[in-house]
Amino acid sequence: xxxxxxxxxxxxxxxxxxxxxxxxxxxxxxxxxxxxxxxxxxxxxxxxxxxxxxxxxxxxxxxxxxxxxxxxxxxxxxxxxxxxxxxxxxxxxxxxxxxxxxxxxxxxxxxxxxxxxxxxxxxxxxxxxxxxxxxxxxxxxxxxxxxxxxxxxxxxxxxxxxxxxxxxxxxxxxxxxxxxxxxxxxxxxxxxxxxxxxxxxxxxxxxxxxxxxxxxxxxxxxxxxxxxxxxxxxxxxxxxxxxxxxxxxxxxxxxxxxxxxxxxxxxxxxxxxxxxxxxxxxxxxxxxxxxxxxxxxxxxxxxxxxxxxxxxxxxxxxxxxxxxxxxxxxxxxxxxxxxxxxxxxxxxxxxxxxxxxxxxxxxxxxxxxxxxxxxxxxxxxxxxxxxxxxxxxxxxxxxxxxxxxxxxxxxxxxxxxxxxxxxxxxxxxxxxxxxxxxx
Numbered sequence: 001x002x003x004x005x006x007x008x009x010x011x012x013x014x015x016x017x018x019x020x021x022x023x024x025x026x027x028x029x030x031x032x033x034x035x036x037x038x039x040x041x042x043x044x045x046x047x048x049x050x051x052x053x054x055x056x057x058x059x060x061x062x063x064x065x066x067x068x069x070x071x072x073x074x075x076x077x078x079x080x081x082x083x084x085x086x087x088x089x090x091x092x093x094x095x096x097x098x099x100x101x102x103x104x105x106x107x108x109x110x111x112x113x114x115x116x117x118x119x120x121x122x123x124x125x126x127x128x129x130x131x132x133x134x135x136x137x138x139x140x141x142x143x144x145x146x147x148x149x150x151x152x153x154x155x156x157x158x159x160x161x162x163x164x165x166x167x168x169x170x171x172x173x174x175x176x177x178x179x180x181x182x183x184x185x186x187x188x189x190x191x192x193x194x195x196x197x198x199x200x201x202x203x204x205x206x207x208x209x210x211x212x213x214x215x216x217x218x219x220x221x222x223x224x225x226x227x228x229x230x231x232x233x234x235x236x237x238x239x240x241x242x243x244x245x246x247x248x249x250x251x252x253x254x255x256x257x258x259x260x261x262x263x264x265x266x267x268x269x270x271x272x273x274x275x276x277x278x279x280x281x282x283x284x285x286x287x288x289x290x291x292x293x294x295x296x297x298x299x300x301x302x303x304x305x306x307x308x309x310x311x312x313x314x315x316x317x318x319x320x321x322x323x324x325x326x327x328x329x330x331x332x333x334x335x336x337x338x339x340x341x342x343x344x345x346x347x348x349x350x351x352x353x354x355x356x357x358x359x360x361x362x363x364x365x366x367x368x369x370x371x372x373x374x375x376x377x378x379x380x381x382x383x384x385x386x387x388x389x390x391x392x393x394x395x396x397x398x399x400x401x402x403x404x405x406x407x408x409x410x411x412x413x414x415x416x417x418x419x420x421x422x423x424x425x426x427x428x429x430x431x432x433x434x435x436x437x438x439x
Contacts, residue, residue, distance in 0.1 A: 054078070084135065086122055090120060100173075101172070103171030145164075145165075148165070151245055154176070156179065157183075159246055177220070179250065186200065198408065204424075206355050208419075214355075214357070216319040217320075224248060228251070232252055238288055241256075243259045243260075243291045243292065244259070245295075257284060294316070297337060301336075306352035307348065350375055350378045350383045355375065356374075358373065374413045389436070390407055406435070408432060413431075
């Protein structure tokens with residue numbers, strides 16, 4: 001004899017009832033909306049009007065709702081109508097740096113460097129796909145079975161990657177890297193001990209002296225945040241052209257032209273790659289070119305631009321050490337389709353790149369600039385690198401976070417003549433060999 005299913009808990013019944021009421025009210029709201037009038041109303045006015053409609057619909061419900069439930073229904077229906085549904089609750093938390101969605105019922109966030117699961121859920125897979133479609137359609141992209149992977153961005157500049165079935169076996173997966181409407185400032189990174197004041201002085205001087213710089217690091221190491229921060233040292237008189245796959249840089253200057261790649265359309269035509277945009281940018285009289293990330297054949301065009309008068313350019317690259325960054329640059333140049341000798345590639349790299357900045361996310365979550373390295377030049381077939389500053393990890397503290405020391409190598413960079421020619425004066429003590437700070 002089959003056993004009866006155990007009765008649901010009262011709170012589970014109430015939650016299910018709440019979801020049914022919310023869906024019912026949302027459906028009635030769609031039926032009641034006067035679309036011709038909606039188009040004439042501005043954002044805040046429209047939200048006020050719809051809030052009033054939702055409150056009236058709550059009053060008409062047979063089920064008694066307490067004040068807290070009414071407010072929650074109104075807020076969630078508005079989120080479904082204007083925002084990103086269940087994600088709105090997470091997006092309101094400024095401490096969340098990453099949102100990772102593994103299907104409709106498993107949503108994780110990173111807060112303070114620690115990953116944690118949330119109680120937030122989507123109704124089902126279809127609901128999650130609707131929200132994904134809402135995100136990508138805002139930036140003119142699509143996601144479906146023929147194009148199941150997509151990069152996009154939120155209104156605040158946060159980066160979004162989504163992959164849906166059949167490639168994602170357990171339901172759509174979404175990764176959101178948040179940058180927020182108020183990007184981290186230099187003072188914030190100093191307070192977080194991401195680097196030291198001496199390192200900041202040097203990097204500011206390098207920007208003002210128009211040295212070419214590459215920020216290297218792994219996923220989530222803070223490359224884009226660091227790029228945004230360093231860009232604040234660029235003068236407002238410079239014409240800057242930025243090139244990105246999904247626009248996320250938040251430059252504060254006025255004279256900025258932002259370019260974004262475009263995927264192919266449903267017929268497979270119309271794609272615009274980063275290589276195309278770099279070539280076009282060179283015709284736009286840029287004084288600085290900033291590429292969000294070099295990840296393909298555009299690297300060769302970027303290096304050539306750096307070598308032909310577009311000094312002061314910046315980009316990021318995925319690599320775990322400065323030496324790995326050089327090897328990665330060589331590999332990316334080979335992806336350009338030109339069969340160049342390795343020595344010629346290394347000459348391009350050593351002639352174009354002045355400084356490598358290594359960023360790493362350490363155990364427990366802290367992000368550090370672990371090296372500022374000069375590209376000295378070439379000896380025979382080898383590119384010579386010299387650390388100026390570096391971070392030496394010493395261990396793990398009681399909170400499970402990596403700790404260590406920022407040290408100065410004691411080497412005066414050979415590019416100091418360029419800094420001084422640009423009017424940048426750094427004290428000799430900035431390069432004295434020593435431990436600069438514990439972090």
